[in-house]
Amino acid sequence: MGSEINRRDAIKRAVAIGVVAVPSASLLSACASSGGGSDKPKADPTGAKTANNPLGVKKGTPLEAFIFKGGFGDSYVKAAETVYNSEYGIKVKHTGTQGLGPKLQPRFASNTPPDIMDNSGADNLDTAALAKESKLQDLTPLLDAPTIDDPSKKVRDVLIAGTVEQGQFGTQAMYAFNYAFTVYGGWYSNKLFQDKGWEYPQTFDQALALGAKAKKENISLFTYPGKYPYYVHFDLLAQIGKIGGKDVLNAIDDLEDGAWQVDAVKQVIGYYEEVAAKKYFMPGSEGMTHIQMQTAWTKGKAAIVADGSWVENEAAPTMPKDFDLAVGALVGSGTSDKLPFGTVYAAAGEPYIVAANGKNPVGGMELLRIMISKKQTDNFTNTTKSLTCITGASEGLTLTPGLASASKALTAAGPNVLNSRLQDWYVKLNQETLGNLTLQLLTGKIDAKKWIEGAQKAADATKADSSVPKFKHV
Amino acid sequence: MRHGKYRFIIGFLAIPVALYAVLVISPFVQDFQISLTDWSGLTPEKHYIGLDNYQKIIHNNLFWKALWHNVLMLLIVPIVTLALGLFFAFMLNVGGRRRKGSASVVGVRGAGFYKIVYFFPQVLSVTVIAVLWEQIYNPDPDNGLLNSLLGDVGLTSLQQSWLGDPNIALACIMAVMVWANVGFYVVLFSAGMASIPGEIYEAALLDGANRYVTFFRVTLPLLRDTVATGWVYMGIIAMDGFAFVQLMSVNNGGPSETTDVVPLLLYKTAFRDNSQYGMAAAMGVAMLIVTLLFAVLTLRLNRRERIEF
Numbered sequence: 036m037g038s039e040i041n042r043r044d045a046i047k048r049a050v051a052i053g054v055v056a057v058p059s060a061s062l063l064s065a066c067a068s069s070g071g072g073s074d075k076p077k078a079d080p081t082g083a084k085t086a087n088n089p090l091g092v093k094k095g096t097p098l099e100a101f102i103f104k105g106g107f108g109d110s111y112v113k114a115a116e117t118v119y120n121s122e123y124g125i126k127v128k129h130t131g132t133q134g135l136g137p138k139l140q141p142r143f144a145s146n147t148p149p150d151i152m153d154n155s156g157a158d159n160l161d162t163a164a165l166a167k168e169s170k171l172q173d174l175t176p177l178l179d180a181p182t183i184d185d186p187s188k189k190v191r192d193v194l195i196a197g198t199v200e201q202g203q204f205g206t207q208a209m210y211a212f213n214y215a216f217t218v219y220g221g222w223y224s225n226k227l228f229q230d231k232g233w234e235y236p237q238t239f240d241q242a243l244a245l246g247a248k249a250k251k252e253n254i255s256l257f258t259y260p261g262k263y264p265y266y267v268h269f270d271l272l273a274q275i276g277k278i279g280g281k282d283v284l285n286a287i288d289d290l291e292d293g294a295w296q297v298d299a300v301k302q303v304i305g306y307y308e309e310v311a312a313k314k315y316f317m318p319g320s321e322g323m324t325h326i327q328m329q330t331a332w333t334k335g336k337a338a339i340v341a342d343g344s345w346v347e348n349e350a351a352p353t354m355p356k357d358f359d360l361a362v363g364a365l366v367g368s369g370t371s372d373k374l375p376f377g378t379v380y381a382a383a384g385e386p387y388i389v390a391a392n393g394k395n396p397v398g399g400m401e402l403l404r405i406m407i408s409k410k411q412t413d414n415f416t417n418t419t420k421s422l423t424c425i426t427g428a429s430e431g432l433t434l435t436p437g438l439a440s441a442s443k444a445l446t447a448a449g450p451n452v453l454n455s456r457l458q459d460w461y462v463k464l465n466q467e468t469l470g471n472l473t474l475q476l477l478t479g480k481i482d483a484k485k486w487i488e489g490a491q492k493a494a495d496a497t498k499a500d501s502s503v504p505k506f507k508h509v
Numbered sequence: 510m511r512h513g514k515y516r517f518i519i520g521f522l523a524i525p526v527a528l529y530a531v532l533v534i535s536p537f538v539q540d541f542q543i544s545l546t547d548w549s550g551l552t553p554e555k556h557y558i559g560l561d562n563y564q565k566i567i568h569n570n571l572f573w574k575a576l577w578h579n580v581l582m583l584l585i586v587p588i589v590t591l592a593l594g595l596f597f598a599f600m601l602n603v604g605g606r607r608r609k610g611s612a613s614v615v616g617v618r619g620a621g622f623y624k625i626v627y628f629f630p631q632v633l634s635v636t637v638i639a640v641l642w643e644q645i646y647n648p649d650p651d652n653g654l655l656n657s658l659l660g661d662v663g664l665t666s667l668q669q670s671w672l673g674d675p676n677i678a679l680a681c682i683m684a685v686m687v688w689a690n691v692g693f694y695v696v697l698f699s700a701g702m703a704s705i706p707g708e709i710y711e712a713a714l715l716d717g718a719n720r721y722v723t724f725f726r727v728t729l730p731l732l733r734d735t736v737a738t739g740w741v742y743m744g745i746i747a748m749d750g751f752a753f754v755q756l757m758s759v760n761n762g763g764p765s766e767t768t769d770v771v772p773l774l775l776y777k778t779a780f781r782d783n784s785q786y787g788m789a790a791a792m793g794v795a796m797l798i799v800t801l802l803f804a805v806l807t808l809r810l811n812r813r814e815r816i817e818f
């Protein structure tokens with residue numbers, strides 16, 4: 036043992052430091068630039084097109100699938116792959132994962148991407164950036180292909196309205212096939228509401244009145260996951276659209292100047308400021324994950340959460356059998372709103388993408404065609420308690436309470452369905468910048484005026500940033 | 510033989526040095542190269558844009574905020590970890606009361622057991638530790654371990670939304686980093702203390718030195734070298750902090766970016782915010798410079814007369 040560092044020790048240590056320090060800096064390049072090669076699409080291994088094989092998949096061509104394994108799991112895809120396997124005489128190479136982005140980015144960079152991906156989850160690939168770099172297969176051939184159940188109908192004829200638009204990124208090409216259909220809204224326990232004699236609120240005033248009633252019973256009106264504050268935006272953004280109309284919401288998506296400084300925004304943000312000031316949000320929500328939030332909610336500590344219809348599957352482990360899950364339509368300021376009560380925020384989700392430079396893009400599309408057959412959509416709805424993007428796919432099934440409620444709300448809404456694109460066009464703006472502002476608003480650290488100022492500033496900054504691809508409603 | 514000796518050494522060194530050059534040095538060189546481009550990481554094409562990325566970083570408030578959090582971690586986490594590690598190791602090895610019929614220098618009762626317990630976190634992966642603590646920090650007064658413990662002992666006023674409060678979120682994460690690493694240093698320092706001759710302690714005891722004097726006058730100076738090594742390693746762990754912050758913090762470095770660190774910002778820039786690989790690579794270079802600066806400074810400050818024993 037010695038205290039003086041002699042030359043040898045110093046070198047030894049410097050090397051030791053290098054061993055630890057250099058990789059942390061060079062990790063990126065190590066995993067990123069391993070590939071290379073040309074950007075030209077490989078020759079499609081296309082087979083003969085027949086009635087049973089309208090896209091022309093060549094038998095025996097390998098297919099690789101990378102599937103997000105989140106709230107829905109990935110067994111429903113495996114079920115469809117079994118059909119594909121027997122049809123085309125191969126075994127689909129399947130990977131279920133929660134972090135697609137870091138795993139697949141290097142493969143896109145080296146032009147060896149998997150054929151089909153369910154690009155969902157927090158660590159997903161940037162679909163917008165991929166679409167802009169024309170790395171994704173335009174799925175129009177799939178839309179124009181006949182369906183398996185009824186060859187007289189094309190795939191595009193059986194999709195719920197809005198599904199095609201949801202997969203577009205500023206042009207007519209459809210790059211993402213959003214398989215699930217999510218109904219957003221205020222989710223609550225019908226049992227709790229009936230036991231207490233409450234009614235689901237239709238206006239901000241009614242919601243605040245309910246908050247006061249609930250507080251007397253030691254129940255908070257709302258809770259939210261502070262770890263992912265953009266959950267609140269599911270309601271917040273759509274409420275802006277309900278009060279001000281679709282144009283106001285589209286202007287926000289299009290990053291128009293002053294889009295956040297309109298009256299509809301002021302009313303909605305002012306409402307959240309008031310809920311925060313009256314302390315109707317469950318204390319501690321700001322430090323919770325979505326699972327912790329859902330657990331507190333299923334235990335009856337809070338009345339309503341803003342969530343998507345996947346919540347029924349995700350919260351199932353802690354949800355009491357007699358919870359009687361239901362979803363309420365968007366709460367607004369009243370009869371002066373542009374859209375009536377009953378308006379819902381619903382959108383196709385779970386985006387499937389097919390790589391343009393993959394080995395078997397046709398096979399990727401064919402797997403999607405199999406997935407939307409009645410047999411596969413029934414399997415999806417039965418096992419995940421969620422709707423698919425196929426019209427009438429839930430017909431003839433016994434629906435769980437939450438799913439039945441979502442289905443009913445969607446039917447009742449008719450044409451009054453809103454969809455904000457902010458969350459898939461400008462991920463950072465919605466999740467991080469606005470998410471941070473929202474978290475401060477809900478904890479009472481800033482007021483509505485500050486939130487709106489901050490949101491406008493952030494939208495302007497995004498608009499001015501040349502490294503962010505821009506999209507507009509077509 | 511002399512000639513053969515060098516050939517022998519070179520023969521042995523060639524493979525590891527080559528591996529090091531290919532796996533460690535060359536990616537770093539590539540990293541620097543990428544930092545000069547506008548590469549998105551999604552295509553093989555990239556264009557050289559000079560030092561634009563560095564200029565953008567310099568004007569990026571978020572980067573400086575994240576770097577400041579790294580510096581805070583660098584100042585606090587190693588000091589606390591090493592101080593606790595030294596204290597525990599001292600108590601386990603030297604700090605016990607003299608018992609009749611035993612050696613003069615002993616640890617507290619049950620030292621062997623404690624040593625194993627302290628080492629537990631070292632066996633767990635960082636992910637497990639972060640998820641575990643996320644549950645402990647759960648603000649729900651019934652489901653969160655920490656808050657329900659505080660409630661049970663009547664300290665409801667101390668219940669916090671630990672990771673959701675911008676004032677304490679970073680401290681909460683640093684506490685977990687300390688918790689995760691202390692065990693390793695207890696074992697490391699124990700090994701160091703075991704190699705200090707018992708006669709020195711006996712002499713000190715005969716001169717009437719108490720535990721505090723023994724620690725500061727005998728143990729610490731003789732352990733200086735081990736502490737310095739631990740300091741460098743701990744510093745590098747603190748410079749990172751990525752996994753803990755990414756897994757535990759709310760809104761990825763929040764609330765309101767109060768826990769963001771450079772490696773997390775780098776990760777977000779590369780994999781999320783429109784895939785800006787070039788910019789992320791530039792952040793990587795900046796990180797390397799700071800880490801090297803830290804290492805050089807530490808080694809400089811530690812230059813001292815060596816103590817022979």
